[in-house]
Amino acid sequence: MKAVADTSALLSLEYMGVLDDLMNIADIYTTESVNEELKEITGFRDEKSGIAKKILLHVSDGKIKCIDAKGDIHSKNIPLNHCLALCLSAKIPVLLTEDADAAYYLGKMAAQKGIKLRTSTAVLVELIRSGKINAQSARKKLDELMKKRSWEGGIIEMLARRYME
Numbered sequence: 001m002k003a004v005a006d007t008s009a010l011l012s013l014e015y016m017g018v019l020d021d022l023m024n025i026a027d028i029y030t031t032e033s034v035n036e037e038l039k040e041i042t043g044f045r046d047e048k049s050g051i052a053k054k055i056l057l058h059v060s061d062g063k064i065k066c067i068d069a070k071g072d073i074h075s076k077n078i079p080l081n082h083c084l085a086l087c088l089s090a091k092i093p094v095l096l097t098e099d100a101d102a103a104y105y106l107g108k109m110a111a112q113k114g115i116k117l118r119t120s121t122a123v124l125v126e127l128i129r130s131g132k133i134n135a136q137s138a139r140k141k142l143d144e145l146m147k148k149r150s151w152e153g154g155i156i157e158m159l160a161r162r163y164m165e
Contacts (some may be wrong), residue, residue, distance in 0.1 A: 008098035012120040
């Protein structure tokens with residue numbers, strides 16, 4: 001499997017401790033705009049900063065491939081815009097994102113072009129299917145992510161829980 005991941009998805013996957021597992025079963029790509037956003041996040045002194053630093057190590061060692069898209073698609077959300085453009089130009093069929101607003105805005109366009117928008121919950125399901133983690137562990141990781149990212153009671157939590165069922 002090949003997938004392009006935006007900042008929100010990369011952060012969620014690393015928060016849950018499954019980014020390494022994902023890289024063992026998939027080729028992960030991102031864009032320079034995501035790379036720059038992660039660098040900005042490292043300037044803070046919080047848990048998110050440490051998570052961003054870990055992700056950047058994967059980029060610097062080539063486990064996450066950082067490439068720019070050819071062409072551009074106009075949208076209000078620059079990082080996702082570039083990620084969708086990368087999917088289209090490099091013919092990568094999956095875009096990993098946790099950005100519900102941007103996914104709604106670009107979802108129809110992505111679907112028309114054959115690009116599947118997926119969240120970190122879909123990654124957990126793939127990791128279960130591949131035998132990398134069990135369902136109980138995946139649910140626990142999802143619960144922890146909801147707390148860490150303050151998504152409890154929100155739309156992302158609702159969608160994630162439905163998907164896990």
